[in-house]
Amino acid sequence: MDIIKISGxxxxxxxxRTSLEEIDLSVARGSFVVLAGANGAGKSTLxxxxxxxxxxxxxSVEIAGVPVHQDLRHARRTVGMVFQDADSQIVGETVYDDxxxxxxxxxxxxxxxxxxxxxxxETVGLxxxxxxxxxLLSGGEKRRLAIAGVLAMAxxxxxxxxxxxxxxYDGVRQVLAHxxxxxxxxxxxxxCVHDLxxxxxxxxxxxxxxxxxxxxxxxxxxxxxxxxxxxxxLPAAIRMGGMVESWLR
Ligand SMILES: Nc1ncnc2c1ncn2[C@@H]1O[C@H](COP(=O)(O)OP(=O)(O)OP(=O)(O)O)[C@@H](O)[C@H]1O
Numbered sequence: 001m002d003i004i005k006i007s008g009x010x011x012x013x014x015x016x017r018t019s020l021e022e023i024d025l026s027v028a029r030g031s032f033v034v035l036a037g038a039n040g041a042g043k044s045t046l047x048x049x050x051x052x053x054x055x056x057x058x059x060s061v062e063i064a065g066v067p068v069h070q071d072l073r074h075a076r077r078t079v080g081m082v083f084q085d086a087d088s089q090i091v092g093e094t095v096y097d098d099x100x101x102x103x104x105x106x107x108x109x110x111x112x113x114x115x116x117x118x119x120x121x122e123t124v125g126l127x128x129x130x131x132x133x134x135x136l137l138s139g140g141e142k143r144r145l146a147i148a149g150v151l152a153m154a155x156x157x158x159x160x161x162x163x164x165x166x167x168x169y170d171g172v173r174q175v176l177a178h179x180x181x182x183x184x185x186x187x188x189x190x191x192c193v194h195d196l197x198x199x200x201x202x203x204x205x206x207x208x209x210x211x212x213x214x215x216x217x218x219x220x221x222x223x224x225x226x227x228x229x230x231x232x233x234l235p236a237a238i239r240m241g242g243m244v245e246s247w248l249r
Contacts, residue, residue, distance in 0.1 A: 002026040003078070003157055003188050004050065008059035011045055011212075019045040021212045023059070029156075032189045034199055034220070037209035038231030043192045046209070047159060050079050064156075077106060080150025084162040086142035087135075089149070095121065095137070096130040098145055102153035113152075120151035124178055140171025147178055157188040164198050172198055196227060197235045208232065 004027040011020040019042045027033055037043045048054040049061045052072045061068045068075040080102075083089050092098030099120055103113040121127045124144040129137065134145055143163060150158050160179065164172045180202055183189045191199050200206065206223050208216040208230050216226035228234050 001029050003029045003064055005062045006049070006059070009049060009056055009061060010058040011049070011054060012057060019212050023214060025207070025214065027188060027190065029188055030186055031205060032183045032203050033191070033205045033207060034196065034203040035190055035192045035207045035209065036194060036196055036227060036232050038194055041209040041230075042212040043209055044161065047081065047161060047192065050159060051076050051081055077153060078155060079157045079159060080153055080155030082143065082146045082150060082158065082160040082163060084165055086139065086146050089146050090134045090142070092134060094131050095126055095134055095145060098134045099148040099152050102149050106153065116154065117148075117152045120148040123151060124148045125174070138171070140167050140174060143167065143171070143175055144178065147175070151182070157190065158182055159190045159192070161192045162194070163191060164193070176202070195233055196224070197233070200224065200235055
């Protein structure tokens, strides 16, 4: 069953620039999708339609069978977004308050909020920092806090926009491990990147956006070679002549 169904989605910004054109895209529950595209390909514009920040001008976007704008709360509860700029996502005075923001907005009973936030912070390894100001966290910790925020809301779909940007090797490894574990636990994962290096080996499906259109879509081993022509750097192992299939497995 598809958790996301996008049909004929077209978006033009007020200056007339078309940033998405006739996008048809369905995402199956429990899948791990990498959405890749060069700068300006339309990734952010597409993501903004998933949580209702943008309303379809043409076409439709449904989350679990419900049009996004028919029930914004449903869409935002189902699809948790981890934005690229972790600082802009900080809303709480403490790590705990920050992770509790989503569940509180869902008006859950206090005990359920506490249980859910405690568990989410433990999952991402921030339990011991619960009373610290989020602004004092490292870049990797801030991103893990943003992941805890969507975990605490029990979002079924987790969308991460450039989750490895500005992270060092250890930060990348930790965030990647969380993403892989969330997928193994049954979540639907969509990772947006313009560099396939870190995440592609874990994906079941690679979608390549180019100038607002889907240029390629399929199992990574089948479509990865289309990436370069769309301005996306291939993973080093492939650039250096490694077998695509053996690198991906
Ligand atoms: N507010 C806006 N007004 C006008 N044009 C915009 C606006 N936001 C984005 N665009 C244009 O729409 C196109 C798609 O932009 P978008 O931000 O969705 O791409 P992206 O794939 O997320 O890029 P990046 O990897 O650089 O974040 C680009 O040509 C961009 O210049």
